[in-house]
Amino acid sequence: MEQLLExxxxxxxxxxxxxxxxxEFLFRHGQxxxxxxxxxxxxxxxxxxxENKSLIIINKPIFIGIDEAIHGRKYTCTAMTTEVSxxxxxxxxxxxxxxxxxxxxxxxxxxxxxxxxxxxxxxxxK
Numbered sequence: 316m317e318q319l320l321e322x323x324x325x326x327x328x329x330x331x332x333x334x335x336x337x338x339e340f341l342f343r344h345g346q347x348x349x350x351x352x353x354x355x356x357x358x359x360x361x362x363x364x365x366e367n368k369s370l371i372i373i374n375k376p377i378f379i380g381i382d383e384a385i386h387g388r389k390y391t392c393t394a395m396t397t398e399v400s401x402x403x404x405x406x407x408x409x410x411x412x413x414x415x416x417x418x419x420x421x422x423x424x425x426x427x428x429x430x431x432x433x434x435x436x437x438x439x440x441k
Contacts, residue, residue, distance in 0.1 A: 319426070322419040327353065329413060330403025341379070341394040341402070348383030348390050351410045357400020361435070363392045370438045371397060381428040384410050 330353055335341070341352055344364055358373040383390050384407045405413070414420045 318419045319423050322417050322423045325417055326413055326420060326423065327403060329409075330405050333402055333404050335396045335400050335402065337396055337398045337400075339396050341396070342390045344391065344393045345389050348380055348388055349407050351381055351384045351405040351407065352379045352394070353377070353403040353405070354379065355401040355403060358397045359400060360395050360397050361392045362395075370435055372434070375434070377431055377434065378424075378427045379431065381424055381431065385414075385424070385428075 332355070335357070341359070342348070342350070344362070354372060354375065354377050356374055358371055359379070360369060360371050361379070362369040379394060380390065382388070384405075414424060417423075
């Protein structure tokens with residue numbers, strides 16, 4: 316567990332901090348996944364148009380777009396800020412480099428991917 320925390324520190328220190336204004340798109344459904352986002356503060360609206368579901372995540376540190384970036388897919392949802400929000404942003408190529416650079420990164424990102432999916436499934440099934 317301590318190794319995963321150390322990996323998390325290294326990974327988060329590698330992201331580029333970007334502040335988004337309210338109502339800015341991070342990405343749209345069907346767009347090629349070029350970035351992974353980590354919500355540091357603020358809130359984001361996620362919408363899955365094909366599944367007719369949506370979710371707002373408020374001030375929850377969480378990665379968005381891991382699955383799409385790892386597998387080279389298109390984004391499965393649309394992501395838009397609902398207030399001024401701060402993110403760490405990882406270019407897809409650099410993100411994949413991090414996975415190979417840090418020993419525990421693959422395991423860490425798998426845990427983060429599952430955490431995102433679990434959060435989405437819990438919140439949208441209500």
